[in-house]
Amino acid sequence: MNSFAPLSGLTFTKMHGLGNDFVVVDARLPGPRVTPALAQSLGDRNRGVGFDQLAEIRASDRADLRLDFWNADGTLSGACGNATRCVAARVMDQKGTDSLRIETAAGVLQALRRDDGRISVNMGPPQRGWAEIPLARDVDPLALPLAGVPAAIGMGNPHCIHVVSDADAIALDEIGPLIEHDPLFPQRTNVEFVQVRADGSLRLRVWERGAGVTLACGSGACATAVATHLLGLTPPAVEIEMDGGWLSIDWRDDGVWMTGPTAHVFDGTLAPAWIEAMA
Numbered sequence: 711m712n713s714f715a716p717l718s719g720l721t722f723t724k725m726h727g728l729g730n731d732f733v734v735v736d737a738r739l740p741g742p743r744v745t746p747a748l749a750q751s752l753g754d755r756n757r758g759v760g761f762d763q764l765a766e767i768r769a770s771d772r773a774d775l776r777l778d779f780w781n782a783d784g785t786l787s788g789a790c791g792n793a794t795r796c797v798a799a800r801v802m803d804q805k806g807t808d809s810l811r812i813e814t815a816a817g818v819l820q821a822l823r824r825d826d827g828r829i830s831v832n833m834g835p836p837q838r839g840w841a842e843i844p845l846a847r848d849v850d851p852l853a854l855p856l857a858g859v860p861a862a863i864g865m866g867n868p869h870c871i872h873v874v875s876d877a878d879a880i881a882l883d884e885i886g887p888l889i890e891h892d893p894l895f896p897q898r899t900n901v902e903f904v905q906v907r908a909d910g911s912l913r914l915r916v917w918e919r920g921a922g923v924t925l926a927c928g929s930g931a932c933a934t935a936v937a938t939h940l941l942g943l944t945p946p947a948v949e950i951e952m953d954g955g956w957l958s959i960d961w962r963d964d965g966v967w968m969t970g971p972t973a974h975v976f977d978g979t980l981a982p983a984w985i986e987a988m989a
């Protein structure tokens with residue numbers, strides 16, 4: 711029994727990592743390919759299923775499988791840490807293994823199941839150069855010419871990280887989209903606001919490119935941990951609390967490791983008339 715039903719079977723799998731929620735479809739089986747329009751309709755929380763991102767499983771000749779990630783607005787993202795952890799958990803369950811390699815646009819990532827059941831993914835090395843993040847011009851990525859002098863780090867997708875004294879005081883809904891669409895980011899950007907607490911943990915809130923405020927963001931947590939370390943504020947390993955819960959991040963020589971829980975919520979079936987209306 712395949713662990714993921716094909717979209718052509720009008721079914722999908724719903725999962726979340728710390729409330730960052732995903733629809734997973736297995737495009738290795740016969741059925742329609744995901745398109746921007748289909749992702750937008752499926753992502754609609756009133757007229758569709760609703761998700762922060764859609765994770766599309768495809769065959770890979772470099773790893774156990776390939777994942778592509780679609781935001782709720784129909785745009786593609788090169789990375790999605792929490793979805794990578796969720797799909798890895800479900801496929802490792804099905805294979806009865808504790809390790810998996812997943813090809814993404816950002817490279818082949820290693821996933822591991824920890825003894826406590828949490829799932830770790832090595833998200834690879836951060837992008838620190840302005841052109842690879844990417845930024846629109848050659849400025850210091852650790853001191854951007856924007857309000858609050860934020861930092862920019864890429865993790866296969868762009869992140870703009872603001873260190874603030876009180877992350878919960880930020881009007882994320884208002885400020886997030888303004889920064890997401892700032893011309894300094896030619897591919898737009900994810901937007902983070904982070905507070906360094908006295909105990910060394912981080913409080914992080916995220917406005918996601920193409921999705922809005924989310925309860926957690928894996929690649930955003932990785933980018934934030936890299937930025938606060940480069941700014942001399944934290945060690946390479948740090949615990950990060952987001953609205954949906956905690957991720958453990960460890961920037962090691964082989965890449966930025968992210969560890970946290972995953973949850974399989976349900977397997978759903980789309981009404982044939984709904985698919986028909988999509989055509």
Ligand SMILES: N[C@H](CCC[C@H](N)C(=O)O)C(=O)O
Nearest residue numbers: 787790791792867927928929
């Ligand atoms: N929620 C995802 C990030 C999605 C990033 C996406 N919003 C973009 O880069 O366009 C994560 O756990 O890494």
